[in-house]
Amino acid sequence: MKRLLTSLLLLWGLALAQTVIPFWHTVDPPGQQVLEALVSDFNAQQKDYRIESRYVGDLREGGIKLLAALRAGGAPALYYAEVSFVARGVKENLALPLDSYLGKLPSDFYPTLLDVGRYKAKTYALPVELHVPVLFYNADQFAARGIAVPKTWDELAAVAQKLTNRAAKGYIVSSDIYSFNALVMSRGGSLIGPDGKPNFTDPKVLASLQYLQMLIQKGWAQSRNIAEAQFAAIDFIRTKAFMIIAPVTQWPVVEARTPIPFKLGVAPLPKTPDGKVALAGGTLMVLRGASEQQTKGAVAFWKFMMEPANIARYVQATYALPMRKSAQPLLGDFYKADPRRQIAFSQLENASRWISDPQATVWYDYLEQALEKVLKGGADPKAALEEAQNKALSVEK
Secondary structure (H helix, E strand, O other): HHHHHHHHHHHHHHHHHHEEEEEOOOOOOOOHHHHHHHHHHHHOOOOOOEEEEEEEOOOOHHHHHHHHHHHOOOOOEEEEEEEEHHHHHHHHOOOOOOOOHHHHOOOOOOOHHOOOOOOEEEOOOEEEEOOOOOEEHHHHHHHHOEEEEEEEEHHHHHHHHHHHHOOOOOEEEEHHHHHHHHHHHOOOOOOOOOOEEEEEOOHHHHHHHHHHHHHHOOOOOOEEOHHOOOOHHHHHHOOEEEEEEEEEEHHHHHHHHHHOOOOEEOOOOOOOOOOOOOEEEEEEEEEEEHHHHHHHHHHHHHHHHHEEEEEHHHHHHHHOOOOEHHHOOHHHHHHOHHHHOOOOOHHHHHEEEEEOOOHHHHHHHHHHHHHHHOOOOOOOOHHHHHHHHHHHHHHHH
C-alpha cells in the first residue's frame, strides 16, 4: 500500500511540475493526424512540458474563435497561425518575440522559409507547414489532344480555349484572395505597395483581374466564389473543367477523400520573368500572456518538429515544403515513387511570402467582394478595384 501511495504521489508531483501549453490549430486531415501524433510523441519523450492540442476549425473559423477568446479570456498559449496573420499578430501586440529563445539553429534551414515568421527583422512565428501553388491539370485530356503544359498565362489561355467544349471548361477561376494574389505575384505584381498600403489599382493587379474576366467572358473558364470552393475541386475531379490553380497541399487532401479518375498532372505555376511564387502556410505563434516556461516549451516543440525525421513525416502527409536540407535524403524514396511531388519544391527559389501587411486580414474581404462582382457579376474591373482600394485605405487609416 505504501509503495502504491508513493508512486501516486510521485506521479502527482510530476504532473504538477509539468508546464501545460494549450495549443489551438487549424490543420485538417491528413496533416491533422501527423501533427497530433507529433504532439503525442513530444509529450512522451520529455517530462517538462505537455502540449494540449485542440482543433478549432479552418483558418477563418480558428481566427474567429481566437478573437473571441482574446476578448473574453481563455486564449491558448500557442496558436497555429497562417503566414498572413503574423504581421497582424505583431501589430495587435498578440505575438511574443522569440529570438531570445531560439538559441543557435541548425545551418541547413532554407532561409526563405524561416523568413515568413519574421517581421521587421524579429522572429514572431515559427514556420511548420509551408507550401506554394501549383497548376493541377487533367493529364489524360492533355495527352489525348497533344497539348503541352502551359508555362505562361498567355499559353494557359490558349490551352483553356482548346480544352473547352459543351460539357466542360478549360480552367476554373476562384475569386478568393489567395488564388488571385498567386496570379498577381506570378505576373510581377503585388497587392501591397512599397508604402505598405493596399495596391489594388496598380496596373499589374488590374491586368490580372481583366485577364480572369476575359477567360470567363470568352467561355473558356468558369468562376467559383469562396462559398463554392468545394465545388471547384468537385468540378475538376468530375472533368467539368481541366485546369485549376491550388496549393500543393490540397493534393493529398483530395486523394484522401475520393479517387481521381484520371492521371493528375502537376506543373509549376505559369509566371513572367519578374514573377514570384506565393509562399503561404502555417506557423506556430506564441501569444502574449504565455509564461516564460510555456514559451520555452513551445520553442522546444517546434525544434522537435524540425528534426529531419519529423519534417519528413509531415512532408509525406501534406506534400508541404521541407524546412531543412537534411530532411531531403529521408524523402528520396517518397519523391522517387512519384516525381510530381517535387514540383512544388522546384519553385522554392522564386518563392516569396504571399502577404505581410498587418491590415491584410481586415481588408481582404473588400478585395474578395470586388473579385466576385467582376468574375460573377461582370462588373468593370477598374471600378471594382478602385472601390475596394478606397474601402481598404479607410481601414488603414
